[in-house]
Amino acid sequence: MAVPSAPTFARPIVTLQSHILEQESRFPDATGALSWILSAMSISTKMIAARTRRARLEDVLGVAGAQNVQGEEQQKLDVIANEILLRTLGGREGVAIVASEENEEPVILRDDPNGERRYCVLFDPLDGSSNLDVCGGVGTIFSILRHDRRARDAHDSLLQKGTQQVAAGYVLYGSSTVFVLTVGNGVDMFVLDPEVGAYMLVEHGIRMPAASKSYSVNEGNRHSFPEGYQRYLDWAQGNGYSSRYIGSMVADVHRILFKGGVFMYPPTAKAPKGKLRLMYEANPMAMLIEQAGGKAFAAPGQRILDVQPEDIHQRTAVILGSADEVDHVVSHLT
Ligand code: AHG
Numbered sequence: 001m002a003v004p005s006a007p008t009f010a011r012p013i014v015t016l017q018s019h020i021l022e023q024e025s026r027f028p029d030a031t032g033a034l035s036w037i038l039s040a041m042s043i044s045t046k047m048i049a050a051r052t053r054r055a056r057l058e059d060v061l062g063v064a065g066a067q068n069v070q071g072e073e074q075q076k077l078d079v080i081a082n083e084i085l086l087r088t089l090g091g092r093e094g095v096a097i098v099a100s101e102e103n104e105e106p107v108i109l110r111d112d113p114n115g116e117r118r119y120c121v122l123f124d125p126l127d128g129s130s131n132l133d134v135c136g137g138v139g140t141i142f143s144i145l146r147h148d149r150r151a152r153d154a155h156d157s158l159l160q161k162g163t164q165q166v167a168a169g170y171v172l173y174g175s176s177t178v179f180v181l182t183v184g185n186g187v188d189m190f191v192l193d194p195e196v197g198a199y200m201l202v203e204h205g206i207r208m209p210a211a212s213k214s215y216s217v218n219e220g221n222r223h224s225f226p227e228g229y230q231r232y233l234d235w236a237q238g239n240g241y242s243s244r245y246i247g248s249m250v251a252d253v254h255r256i257l258f259k260g261g262v263f264m265y266p267p268t269a270k271a272p273k274g275k276l277r278l279m280y281e282a283n284p285m286a287m288l289i290e291q292a293g294g295k296a297f298a299a300p301g302q303r304i305l306d307v308q309p310e311d312i313h314q315r316t317a318v319i320l321g322s323a324d325e326v327d328h329v330v331s332h333l334t
Pocket residue numbers: 072124126127128129130218247248249250265275
């Protein structure tokens with residue numbers, strides 16, 4: 001009789017939680033604060049995913065009737081997602097300050113002399129929220145910085161370059177819910193298993209394609225782009241490029257991370273400094289893209305991660321994606 005062989009496992013099952021703990025164990029000095037914050041992001045985004053799935057049933061689609069600090073119409077779910085994140089992060093000892101796209105002022109949670117090793121968490125609670133009414137993909141984007149206790153005030157502690165980010169990520173609430181994370185040593189992707197209620201690791205050390213003939217930009221604004229972008233679009237269209245644009249940064253960047261191409265939000269007549277926010281959108285996405293082997297620029301010679309922020313809500317132009325495709329855009333701008 002044949003001896004049954006030992007069971008073979010194709011691939012270990014790794015959850016976001018176990019992944020975070022495993023990463024932490026590599027740093028003997030780690031206090032565990034960052035792990036707690038990432039676990040707050042995990043539970044918050046599961047809650048936001050649940051609310052977006054039920055949005056139509058719970059009648060929470062549409063505008064909340066107020067504008068955010070940027071003068072943009074708030075959707076009801078923008079407000080709900082923001083509250084979930086504030087409440088969850090508020091309970092974590094390791095968080096000193098939170099700053100949200102939806103709040104004019106940062107919220108100081110803890111500011112005591114023992115707070116040496118605390119963090120600042122910045123987020124766009126619901127990105128692409130105008131896509132909600134049509135069941136389009138929306139997301140949450142976050143960035144984590146070390147709290148600078150020597151800073152004069154919360155703003156000063158937050159105004160750090162993107163290169164200082166300790167971790168960054170996004171969650172896409174799409175046909176499935178995916179959590180994409182970097183803690184500065186590559187990019188990993190987890191998918192929410194709704195039956196189990198856990199994020200499962202599905203891709204480790206993601207490397208994005210170096211080239212792909214695809215661009216993602218709101219071409220409706222084309223005539224108010226600076227000339228260089230218009231020259232790039234002429235060149236791309238003459239060279240067999242495809243256009244893909246959802247209008248939700250998380251969904252557009254997620255596609256580019258896996259399929260390659262370039263995502264752009266240039267300056268326009270309506271938004272002369274660009275529309276996207278440096279600290280809640282551009283910096284975390286730039287860190288993820290660079291960690292996956294891509295490039296992220298605000299202008300020729302100006303890497304997004306090197307921009308010195310002067311205002312937590314400041315905007316920037318964005319060109320990010322596959323290294324070769326970003327080079328093509330930048331070469332038309334000079
Ligand atoms: P938010 O919903 O957080 O305000 O962000 C919307 C952003 C971003 O997701 C997207 O890339 C961009 O706005 C789309 O803008 P246009 O509609 O002007 O193309």
